[in-house]
Amino acid sequence: MLLSLTSGKLESDMRLILTLALSHLRRRRTQNALTIIGIAVGVMVLVTALSLTNGFTQSLIDATLRTIPHLALITREKEPSKALEAALKKDPNVVAFSSFAADKALITRPATQGLPAGVDFSTLLGVTPQESGILNLRPEEIKLISSLKDDEIVLGEVLSRAIGAFPGDEVRLLNSQYKRAILKVKGTFRSGYILIDQGYAFMSLDAIKKLNPDSPISYRVNLKDPLQARDFGYQIAREFQDYTPQPWQDINATLIEQMALQKRVIGIVVFLIVIVAAFGIANILILSVFEKTQEIAILRAMGTPEKWILQTFMLEGLILGAGGLILGNLLGLAVSYYFKLYPIRLPGDLYFISSLPVQIQAQDFVWVNIVSLATTLLAGFAAASKAARIEPAKVIR
Known part of the structure; x- marks a missing residue:
């Protein structure tokens, strides 16, 4: 019985608080609408900006991982490690692995038919047919790279245009050991990440070793879960101490940190819009307090508890804020879509x-x-606390 009475009284109190709050809000419809729109715009811009930033970051990472493995195991050893290969084959976390050698080179397309020569620097990756399990390019590009002959090269699409060398053309190569070679352009690849498409070229591992027999043979590894690359690399390094792990997170650490910082900065700057809109809520509610001073004083004189007044204005702030948030979320989703x-x-x-x-x-x-x-809510509380502190005796006098 006591519980029922308490519950009924609470329901009656809440109904009265809601009635008062809605009554106040109806009298300033235009200002309330503008405040809700202000909050909605801030939330919409914030949601859209963060969604675009997320997409930008993920797109860069995806483009990078099309040609960069989840994990590189770097060594100074000049021959492949049978023991390491056996361990990688047995491990259930490994999707694919491939041995490779890297070098730097100057690639030149000779001047022909009145066209000037084209020249640019490139990172050379000497790969084996197993590279098909590492690359995440188009099937025809993977086939080109995994079936390279010793006298062939596959250029990044931007690098190909920069030097004017296209499939079927011959290019001249000068590597870091000043060894020269004439190679046929077998094709081009496009990862979508311009720094890779501009600065990388693929050759066969045997061709790299012929030009530089001292090139170390390292490994490129793809895992079921790319996020486990760092832990898996440390595990391999403990067992095979001649190999240094380079997870993709470390290779792209600067990029990832820049993207995270950019997202935080965008979030903070755009959130200022929400703060400005919140000041609008505080302004409306404080004006409402001044206008309703006598009404509040009469309610207090009739025995209305201070907490009712506080809850009434807090509820007004909540209604305005929630309205702006709901509208802002819907608009943010619509713009993002x-x-x-x-x-x-x-x-x-x-x-x-x-x-x-x-x-x-x-x-x-x-x-x-x-x-x-x-x-x-904080903006609403600022006005609510002012309303709750009104002394009815002073106002009525």
Whole structure:
């Protein structure tokens, strides 16, 4: 019986608080609408900006991993390690591995038919047919690279255009040991990451070794879970101490850190819009307090508890904030989905990728809504506490 009475009284109190809050909000419809729109715009821009940043970061990582393995095992050994290969074959975490050698070279296309010579520096990767399990390129590009002969080379697409060498052309190569070779361009590849497409070329491992017999033979490894590359690399290094692990996270550490910093900066800058809108809530509620001073004083004189007044204005702030958040989330999703269907085109030579994709992450929505709601509630509390401190005796007198 006592529990029923308590429950009924609580329900009655909440109904009265809701009635008062809605009554106040109806009297300033235009200002309330503008405040909700302000919050919605801030949330929409924040959600969209974070989604575009996520897509930009993921696109760069995906483009990088099309030609870079999850893990590189670097050594100074000049011959392949049968023991290491056996260990990699047995490990269930390993999807594929391939031995490789790397070198630097100057690649030149001779002047022909009145065309000037083309020349550029490149990183050479000498690979074996097993490289097909490492690369994440188009099938025809993987086939080209994994079937290279000793007198053939596959150029990055941007590198190919830079020196004017296309499939069927001959290029001259001068490696780091000043050894020369004439090679036929078998084809080109495109990872989508301009730094790779501009600076890499593939040759057969045997061709690299012929030009530089002292080139160390290292390994490129792909795993079932790329995020385990660092731990797996350390595990291999403990067993095979001649090999130094280079997980993709370390190879691209600068890029990943820059992207994370960029996301934080964008989040902070855009969140200022939400803060400005929250000040709008505080401004509206404080004006409401001044206008309703006598009403609040009468309610207090009639025995209305201070906490009711506090809860009434807090509820007003919550309604305005929640309205802005819901509208902002819907608009943010709509704009993000639009950019997903119609990606923003980018100049690849400036941004390393050709288009700006969108990646919506649930954790972004969670923290955007939590922080935005907390900000609007704080703004509401500023006005609510002022209303709750009104002394009815002074006002009525």
